[in-house]
Amino acid sequence: MSFHAPWLLALLAIAIPTIFTFLHHKQAQRRQAPSLLLLAQLQTVPNKSPRGLTLQHWLALAISLLALAALTLVSAGPQAREKSATTVWLVLDNSASMAAKDRHGKTRFERALRHAQTHIIPSLDPRTKVGLVLLAPTARVQVEASPIGPALLDALELLSHAPPQAAAAGAHHALPLLEPRCEAGPPQQTLAILLTDAAYPWPESITSACQLELELFTDDANNLAISALSAKETDALGQQRIYVEALNTSDAPREAEIALSLDGRRLDPPLKLTIPAKQRANKTITLDLAHGKRLSAQLINAPKDLNALTQDDARTITLTPSPRARVLLITSSEESYIANALKLHPRVALTQAAPNTKLNAQAPVDLLILESPTSAKLPPARRTWAIEQAVEQLGVKRLTAQARPKISATAKHPINEHLKLDKLTITQAHALNHPGATTLWADGPYAWALAWQDEAKDQAYFATGFHPERSDLVLRIAFVNLIANLVEWSIPTSKAQAPQDAKAIIAQAEADRATQAESWLAPQRGPITAAQTTPDAPTQTSSSPLLSWAKEHLWRLIILLVFALLCVESALSWRTHTPWRRSR
Amino acid sequence: MRLDLEAFKQIGALKLKLDELASGQLQADRRSARRGRGMEFADYREYQPGDDLRLVDWNIFGRLDQLLVRLFHEDVNMTVHIALDATASMAFGEPTKADYGATLAGALAIIGLKNQDHVTLSCLGGRGPRNIAKGHNMQAFGSFTQLLEQTTPASDTALAKVIDDQLSQKRLDRLVLISDMLQPAEVNALTLRALARRAKGAALIHVLSQEELNPNLDSPTHVTDAETGQTLLIPGGAAAKAQYQKILAAWLEQTQQQCRSLGLGYMRVSTQDPLVGMLTQTMRRQNLTMSAHGAAP
Numbered sequence: 001m002s003f004h005a006p007w008l009l010a011l012l013a014i015a016i017p018t019i020f021t022f023l024h025h026k027q028a029q030r031r032q033a034p035s036l037l038l039l040a041q042l043q044t045v046p047n048k049s050p051r052g053l054t055l056q057h058w059l060a061l062a063i064s065l066l067a068l069a070a071l072t073l074v075s076a077g078p079q080a081r082e083k084s085a086t087t088v089w090l091v092l093d094n095s096a097s098m099a100a101k102d103r104h105g106k107t108r109f110e111r112a113l114r115h116a117q118t119h120i121i122p123s124l125d126p127r128t129k130v131g132l133v134l135l136a137p138t139a140r141v142q143v144e145a146s147p148i149g150p151a152l153l154d155a156l157e158l159l160s161h162a163p164p165q166a167a168a169a170g171a172h173h174a175l176p177l178l179e180p181r182c183e184a185g186p187p188q189q190t191l192a193i194l195l196t197d198a199a200y201p202w203p204e205s206i207t208s209a210c211q212l213e214l215e216l217f218t219d220d221a222n223n224l225a226i227s228a229l230s231a232k233e234t235d236a237l238g239q240q241r242i243y244v245e246a247l248n249t250s251d252a253p254r255e256a257e258i259a260l261s262l263d264g265r266r267l268d269p270p271l272k273l274t275i276p277a278k279q280r281a282n283k284t285i286t287l288d289l290a291h292g293k294r295l296s297a298q299l300i301n302a303p304k305d306l307n308a309l310t311q312d313d314a315r316t317i318t319l320t321p322s323p324r325a326r327v328l329l330i331t332s333s334e335e336s337y338i339a340n341a342l343k344l345h346p347r348v349a350l351t352q353a354a355p356n357t358k359l360n361a362q363a364p365v366d367l368l369i370l371e372s373p374t375s376a377k378l379p380p381a382r383r384t385w386a387i388e389q390a391v392e393q394l395g396v397k398r399l400t401a402q403a404r405p406k407i408s409a410t411a412k413h414p415i416n417e418h419l420k421l422d423k424l425t426i427t428q429a430h431a432l433n434h435p436g437a438t439t440l441w442a443d444g445p446y447a448w449a450l451a452w453q454d455e456a457k458d459q460a461y462f463a464t465g466f467h468p469e470r471s472d473l474v475l476r477i478a479f480v481n482l483i484a485n486l487v488e489w490s491i492p493t494s495k496a497q498a499p500q501d502a503k504a505i506i507a508q509a510e511a512d513r514a515t516q517a518e519s520w521l522a523p524q525r526g527p528i529t530a531a532q533t534t535p536d537a538p539t540q541t542s543s544s545p546l547l548s549w550a551k552e553h554l555w556r557l558i559i560l561l562v563f564a565l566l567c568v569e570s571a572l573s574w575r576t577h578t579p580w581r582r583s584r
Numbered sequence: 585m586r587l588d589l590e591a592f593k594q595i596g597a598l599k600l601k602l603d604e605l606a607s608g609q610l611q612a613d614r615r616s617a618r619r620g621r622g623m624e625f626a627d628y629r630e631y632q633p634g635d636d637l638r639l640v641d642w643n644i645f646g647r648l649d650q651l652l653v654r655l656f657h658e659d660v661n662m663t664v665h666i667a668l669d670a671t672a673s674m675a676f677g678e679p680t681k682a683d684y685g686a687t688l689a690g691a692l693a694i695i696g697l698k699n700q701d702h703v704t705l706s707c708l709g710g711r712g713p714r715n716i717a718k719g720h721n722m723q724a725f726g727s728f729t730q731l732l733e734q735t736t737p738a739s740d741t742a743l744a745k746v747i748d749d750q751l752s753q754k755r756l757d758r759l760v761l762i763s764d765m766l767q768p769a770e771v772n773a774l775t776l777r778a779l780a781r782r783a784k785g786a787a788l789i790h791v792l793s794q795e796e797l798n799p800n801l802d803s804p805t806h807v808t809d810a811e812t813g814q815t816l817l818i819p820g821g822a823a824a825k826a827q828y829q830k831i832l833a834a835w836l837e838q839t840q841q842q843c844r845s846l847g848l849g850y851m852r853v854s855t856q857d858p859l860v861g862m863l864t865q866t867m868r869r870q871n872l873t874m875s876a877h878g879a880a881p
Contacts, residue, residue, distance in 0.1 A: 031808070033676070033799070033808070034674075034677075034764065035764075036809040038766075038831050039816065042831070
């Protein structure tokens with residue numbers, strides 16, 4: 001068994017003062033006094049049998065120590081290898097890229113070899129059969145699987161004197177070699193550990209009879225890379241917001257020059273980024289680019305000694321139009337303000353229908369706007385905006401409101417972003433009564449609800465007790481923002497999931513590769529941050545290594561701190577309240 | 585017993601105070617009830633054959649033709665008894681209550697002996713070759729120091745009984761008991777009554793150490809009584825400390841109240857208190873000592 005944070009095991013030392021306190025207070029509390037005349041008047045402790053008390057407190061100590069051990073082990077993050085795995089194949093990447101040196105002067109290959117010798121092999125059950133596969137110059141089985149013995153250890157020792165060499169393929173090409181061996185063994189009992197820098201194109205998918213485990217050796221090398229490139233359409237005229245992010249793994253800040261090109265045609269001037277040590281930096285620029293073209297970002301003028309990998313120096317994406325929101329507006333007005341506003345929105349595919357029009361109930365829409373009530377069967381919609389008269393279709397009850405109410409408060413909600421509706425004058429409005437609703441979107445005077453936002457049956461709706469046209473909202477920029485927010489609210493978005501382990505990283509890398517035809521970024525060890533996956537990330541991401549380390553281990557530290565306090569508290573309570581042995 | 589030279593000088597200027605008439609046997613400077621030779625005129629009486637002619641007041645004889653003899657208050661010394669509690673409980677504290685009490689007793693003995701008082705020192709309880717020393721001048725001081733140094737605190741002794749046994753039946757002028765009074769309340773009452781009965785001016789010097797004033801009650805402890813050997817489990821903690829301080833305050837108040845009701849002087853001292861200041865100031869305020877020269881020392 002190995003640990004994710006083995007240093008935390010040192011905190012088992014908390015047990016020493018706990019035991020010391022227990023023993024110390026068990027024996028030392030005896031003394032003589034001039035007289036018991038006064039002390040005898042103090043309230044004495046109930047007379048319990050000394051044996052029972054001792055047993056009780058030994059048990060308390062044992063439970064505390066067990067709990068401490070359990071919490072420490074959990075905090076240290078045990079990484080139990082599959083004990084059921086009776087055969088382990090070490091797939092050691094000895095390709096040329098593994099000769100890249102880190103800042104300590106050690107090659108990735110040396111580190112991978114040492115990791116296998118000092119961590120992987122000692123952690124295995126002695127009865128486990130271990131085999132060795134090398135990649136360069138071609139994938140081959142160097143040592144057949146056998147119980148750990150001189151053959152394997154000598155082979156590993158010999159490899160320490162053999163420099164990496166050019167390889168024909170990546171580490172995953174060793175898997176076909178292992179397939180028959182994995183299939184021959186009991187199911188799920190053969191483990192293949194890939195020790196590699198993954199500096200080669202990764203396959204679309206990996207299917208193997210072996211259990212796979214990936215050990216990456218890339219982080220410590222001095223490297224510059226383009227870690228993210230994305231584009232987002234900002235209007236219908238072809239304006240794109242380009243997000244470029246670069247990574248620096250060296251110990252010093254670096255200047256990076258990134259050339260952008262569109263279908264091979266260079267866009268000048270190149271972007272210049274100053275990347276802090278061991279961090280990422282990004283830049284967002286806005287360009288007029290047509291859809292369907294391929295945008296590439298390429299690191300240029302990167303010094304070789306600072307750029308261990310060249311495979312991650314470029315990224316290419318295809319500029320695709322952003323998804324459109326399918327909006328169905330049901331209105332009796334031919335000159336609807338809402339319709340006109342939606343027509344101007346670049347990402348809206350608008351369908352306008354009169355209330356008595358027969359609708360295609362099978363065609364789902366993203367946003368259904370009920371400006372007028374209708375008796376027609378409505379198509380399924382992810383989002384619905386019901387205005388004034390139509391709110392009763394959603395089960396929201398209208399109440400008569402005073403004339404010319406004003407909005408007194410608005411809730412925090414995506415629909416409400418960049419809106420300032422305070423003191424909006426409305427000529428005619430209804431208060432809305434909907435006890436089941438969860439988010440009061442806008443409030444009138446005397447606690448009237450003027451708008452609700454709620455979700456029912458997997459459909460979110462937004463009900464307003466007033467029509468924008470019967471207020472001065474349509475005269476404000478807030479109206480455009482409201483429409484824009486509603487469109488954004490209705491467009492389905494996929495949230496990026498931060499992968500937590502190597503397999504998830506592989507899956508993420510595969511997903512990345514599916515969208516990038518020409519280059520592929522070597523998967524990074526550790527979770528992919530939001531900055532990598534979210535195009536509209538802040539323009540500068542920087543955090544100190546200490547801070548990120550603290551964030552990563554904070555919960556462990558908190559658990560241990562709490563438990564340490566509990567130990568001290570219980571020790572003190574033994575000392576102050578608990579007799580260890582009754583006097584005879 | 586330890587007294588430095590400066591302290592010795594300071595207590596040399598003191599004298600035990602006596603508000604009533606002295607009852608000593610030897611001539612000294614304290615006024616007694618007896619008529620005889622002295623400095624202070626007391627009365628006249630008619631001449632009787634055998635009277636010293638030097639005592640006849642010839643002026644009166646010249647004016648009134650009567651032979652009258654002048655009578656004077658006889659000046660004698662006073663009888664002082666210093667009783668030092670030497671039971672096992674006095675062996676606690678830093679310095680121990682026994683050491684502090686012995687130094688105090690020695691200092692009081694010096695004050696008495698320098699003024700020709702008849703001083704008796706007795707150790708109540710304790711272990712030593714003897715338990716009493718007496719004298720009326722500084723030549724006897726050696727026997728006092730010997731007694732104090734050879735007596736070690738030991739055993740559990742009822743002070744009232746020892747006082748009755750050791751002290752003479754004759755009523756003393758001064759009786760000073762130096763004790764921690766760590767005995768049951770009824771025994772304490774008997775002891776104080778015995779003191780009041782045995783002397784015209786009796787006083788209790790209540791010596792307490794940090795063991796009593798602020799004992800270590802941080803944790804539950806098995807405490808063994810030094811005198812009786814009894815062991816009790818005493819709870820610790822802040823609540824126990826607070827409770828103890830209340831008990832202590834009540835006990836001290838009760839002891840002081842008993843002394844007051846019996847007309848006994850009462851002085852509470854801690855073993856941390858400086859001895860000279862206690863002799864020159866505290867005792868003076870309690871009317872136990874005074875300046876030997878009539879002025880404040």
